[in-house]
Amino acid sequence: MSPFTAPTAHLDIQLAPQPITPEERIQRMQGLGFGKVFTEYMVVIPYSEAGGWGRGVLKPYGPIQLDPAASVLHYGQAIFEGFKAYRQPDGHVKTFRPEANANRFNASARRLAMPEIPVELFVEAADTLISQERDWVPSAIGESLYLRPFMIATAAELGVKPSNEYLFIIIASPSGAYFAQGVKPVTVWISENYVRAAPGGTGSAKCAGNYAASLIAQKEAKEAGCDQVVWLDAVQRRYVEEMGGMNIFFVYQEGGKTVVVTPVLTGTLLPGITRLTLLELAKSMGYGAEERRISVEDWQTALKDGSMTEAFACGTAAVITPIGVVKSNHGQWVINGGEAGPVATRLRKALLDLQHGVAPDPNHWLHEVC
Ligand code: PLP
Ligand code: COI
Numbered sequence: 001m002s003p004f005t006a007p008t009a010h011l012d013i014q015l016a017p018q019p020i021t022p023e024e025r026i027q028r029m030q031g032l033g034f035g036k037v038f039t040e041y042m043v044v045i046p047y048s049e050a051g052g053w054g055r056g057v058l059k060p061y062g063p064i065q066l067d068p069a070a071s072v073l074h075y076g077q078a079i080f081e082g083f084k085a086y087r088q089p090d091g092h093v094k095t096f097r098p099e100a101n102a103n104r105f106n107a108s109a110r111r112l113a114m115p116e117i118p119v120e121l122f123v124e125a126a127d128t129l130i131s132q133e134r135d136w137v138p139s140a141i142g143e144s145l146y147l148r149p150f151m152i153a154t155a156a157e158l159g160v161k162p163s164n165e166y167l168f169i170i171i172a173s174p175s176g177a178y179f180a181q182g183v184k185p186v187t188v189w190i191s192e193n194y195v196r197a198a199p200g201g202t203g204s205a206k207c208a209g210n211y212a213a214s215l216i217a218q219k220e221a222k223e224a225g226c227d228q229v230v231w232l233d234a235v236q237r238r239y240v241e242e243m244g245g246m247n248i249f250f251v252y253q254e255g256g257k258t259v260v261v262t263p264v265l266t267g268t269l270l271p272g273i274t275r276l277t278l279l280e281l282a283k284s285m286g287y288g289a290e291e292r293r294i295s296v297e298d299w300q301t302a303l304k305d306g307s308m309t310e311a312f313a314c315g316t317a318a319v320i321t322p323i324g325v326v327k328s329n330h331g332q333w334v335i336n337g338g339e340a341g342p343v344a345t346r347l348r349k350a351l352l353d354l355q356h357g358v359a360p361d362p363n364h365w366l367h368e369v370c
Contacts, residue, residue, distance in 0.1 A: 008124065008128055009124065010045070010053075010055060010056055010121055010124060010125070011043065011045075011055070011056045011057060011058050011124070011125065011128055012055060012056070012057045012058070013057070013058050014057055014058065014059040014060070015060075016040055016041070016060040017060075019040065020040050022135070025040075025135060025136065029136070029138060029174050031176075032138065032143060032174055032175055032176035033175070033176055033177070034146070034173075034175045034176065034177065034178045034317055035146065035148075035173050035175065035317075036173070037173055037174055038061055038171055038172065038173050039061060039129075039133040039136045039145075039171075039172045039173070039174070040060060040061055040132075040133065040136075041058055041059065041060060041061055041129060041132050041133060041172075042058075042059065042060075042061045042062075042129065042169060042170060042171045042172075043056055043057070043058050043059075043125045043126075043128060043129045043169065043170045044056060044057055044059065044064070044167060044168070044169050045057075045117075045121070045125060045167070045168040045169075046165070046166070046167055046168075047115050047117075047151075047165065047166040047167070047168065048164065048165050048166075049115075049164035049165070050164075052115075053115075053117065053118070053121060053168075056125060056168075058128055058129060058132060061171065064167070064169070066152075066154060067154070067156035068156075069156035069157060069158055070152070070153065070154045070155065070156055070163075071153040071154070071155055071156075071157060071158075071163040072152040072153045072154065072163075074158065075153070075160060076207075076208060076209045076212075077112050077113070077114055077152065077153035077162065077163055077166075078112075078150065078151070078152045078153070078207060078208035078209075079105065079108040079109060079112055079114060079150065079151050079205065079206055079207050079208070080148060080149065080150035080151075080206055080207075080208065081101045081102075081104065081105045081108075081147075081148070081149045081150070081206060082101070082146060082147070082148055082316045082317060083095060083096060083097070083098055083101045083126075083146075083147050083273070083316055084096060084144035084145065084146050084147065084175075084316060084355070085130045085137050085144060085145040085147065085172075085369060086137070086144050086355045086356050086357070086366075087137050087138065087139040087144075087356065088356065088357035089356070089357055089358065090357075092368065092369075092370065093130060093131075093134055093137050093145075093369045093370050094357065094366040094367055094368050094369060095126065095127075095130070095147070095366070095367045095369055096273075096355050096365055096366060096367070097273055097277070097365050097367070098122070098123050098126060098367050099119055099123060099367075100273045100276075101122075101149070101273065102117070102119040102122035102123060103119065104206065104271065104273070105117065105122060105149060105151075105206070106119070107204070107205065108205040108206045108207055109151065111202055111204070111205040111207070112202070112205060112207055113162040114151060114153065114162065114163075114166060115166060117151070117168055122149065122168075123367070125149070125168070125170055126147050126149065126170055126369075127369045127370070129147070129170050129172055130145065130147070130172070130369045130370065131369060131370040133145065133172055134369075134370050136172065136174050137174070138174050138176075140176075141352050141353075141356050141358070142176065142177065142319070142352060143174070143175065143176050144174075144175060144355075145172050145173070145174050145175070146172065146173045146174070146175040146316075146317065147170060147171075147172050148170065148171050148172070148173065149168065149169070149170045150168075150169055150170075151166055151167065151168045151169075152166065152167055152169075153165070153166055154166060154167050175317070178315075178317040178318045178319070178321070183319075183320075183321060183322070183340060183348070184322075184324075184340070185321070185322040185323060185324025185325070185335075185336075185338055185339065185340055186226075186227040186228055186313065186321055186322070186323055186324065187225065187226045187227055187228075187323075187324060187325040187326075187327065188221070188226055188227065188228045188229070188230045188243065188313075188323050188325070188326050188327070189217075189220065189221035189224050189226035189228070189229050189230065189327050189328070190229075190230045190232065190296060190326065190327070190328035190329075191217040191220070191221070191229045191230065191231055191232065192232070192237065192328060192329055193217070193220065194213075194214075194216060194217040194220070195231065195232070195233075195234040195237070196210065196213070196214055196217075196231040196234075196241065196242075196268075197210065197231070197234065197241070197268040197269065198234035198235070198268065199234070199235065199266075199267060199268060200267075201234075201268065203241075203267065203268035203269055203270065204265070204267055204268065204269065204270060204271060205270075206270060211245075214229065214231075214244055217229045217231075218244055224327055225327070226325075226327055228243050228244050228246070228313065229243060229244050230242075230243055230248065230326070231243065231269075232296065233266070233268065234268065238295045238296060238297070239263065239293050239294065239295050239296075240263055240294050240295070240296060240299065241263055241266075241268060241269045242263065242269045242270060242272075243313050245315055245317060245318070246272070246313035246314055246315035246317075246318045246321070247262060247263075247269070247270070247272040247274065247275040247313070247314050247315060248262065248263065248311065248312070248313055248314075248323075249261065249262045249275075249278065249311065249312050249313075249314060249344075250262070250294060250299070250302070250308055250310070250311050251308065251309050251310035251311065251312075251341060251343045251344070252302065252307050252308050252309070253306070253307055253308075253309055254288070254307065257287075257288050258287050258288065258343060259287060259288030259289070259290060260278065260279075260282045260287050260288070260289050260290075260343065260347075261289075261290050261291070261292050261294065262275055262278075262279065262290075262291055263291070263292070263293065263294060264291040264292055264293055265291070266293075272314065272315055272316075273316065274314040274315050274316060274319070274320075274351070275314060275315075277351065277365070278314055278320075278347060278351065279291070280363070281347065281350055281351060281354070282347060284362075285346065285347070285350060287343070296328070299311075299326070300333060303333060303335060308335075309336060309341060309343070310322065310335060310336050310341030310342075310343050310344050311323040311326075311335050312341075312344040312347075319348060319351065319352065320344055320347055320348035320351065322335075322336070322339075322340040322341060322344045322345075323335055324336070324338035324339065324340075325338055354366075
């Protein structure tokens with residue numbers, strides 16, 4: 001039975017004429033990877049310059065119609081977010097810091113000259129979709145319902161200017177591990193031929209074009225036998241910034257203390273919510289936690305002299321994934337014998353326990369949905 005039959009404050013409800021059976025849903029949720037299976041419904045909210053945000057609708061998941069002249073198809077005004085809903089031990093469902101995603105969505109919107117959406121509307125739309133789809137939220141630790149809010153420019157006009165019409169949409173996808181091999185360490189490729197983001201560009205925005213421009217480097221990485229790209233700064237091509245869809249952390253042993261270090265936000269990297277969470281979580285676990293600039297030379301030297309013991313990637317989709325091997329045009333090096341290290345393993349467990357409601361949530365990062 002659907003929890004919604006009546007409109008909410010901002011959304012009408014349009015139920016599927018032929019709902020998916022529980023057996024079919026269970027079958028579709030077998031062997032979850034990342035982003036391959038989508039739930040039965042989506043939320044769509046229109047925006048127009050003249051009328052602002054209109055009434056939205058929760059409706060069956062399906063194709064959307066666009067005019068061939070829609071400006072997203074030509075000039076790429078498209079932004080997105082990613083966050084997750086987690087099954088709690090009592091069967092309820094909570095999301096993790098959804099307001100942070102809404103705020104980052106609005107920062108991306110400003111950079112792309114798109115309209116901002118009220119944070120409450122962003123959260124209400126997600127909550128409505130999740131409540132409708134609560135049976136699609138898996139319960140195993142490490143599995144979740146991934147929410148993908150996005151906004152596209154829909155005005156049919158070829159002049160190069162901000163569109164005056166947009167669609168905000170949220171789709172949902174039950175998900176397991178982002179990398180097919182699960183939490184086994186990944187091999188990464190330092191991209192020297194391509195850059196992701198330059199000062200003044202769109203690096204700190206979650207816009208579609210950033211990902212389109214990254215694919216050729218990702219292809220190069222695959223050809224070199226790697227799982228992911230590590231991006232360097234565009235100016236000096238020395239400093240490590242982040243990865244394809246993840247931030248990066250290094251673990252140092254400094255003066256008898258374990259310190260986790262992540263590249264400082266310079267405006268060219270995405271301010272990850274997992275990154276921010278881990279900086280705080282690491283401190284609460286007794287580690288040092290710092291933001292610094294780290295060059296590729298620093299990385300190699302610290303591994304050689306033993307002061308760096310681990311490196312790992314983090315993000316909503318990837319959670320925490322250890323880095324086992326680093327390759328570049330100039331050779332390769334191995335971290336922690338290519339194995340997951342104790343700090344990454346501990347942080348990963350602490351983060352997942354928090355998100356799944358197994359550990360306390362002193363900072364009130366979890367948001368109760370249903
Ligand atoms: N960096 C990039 C380029 C990303 O796409 C993502 C994913 O959203 C991240 C970092 C990690 O951000 P978050 O932890 O908010 O998922
Ligand atoms: C996420 O972690 O939510 C991401 O957006 C990363 C990637 C799938 C683009």
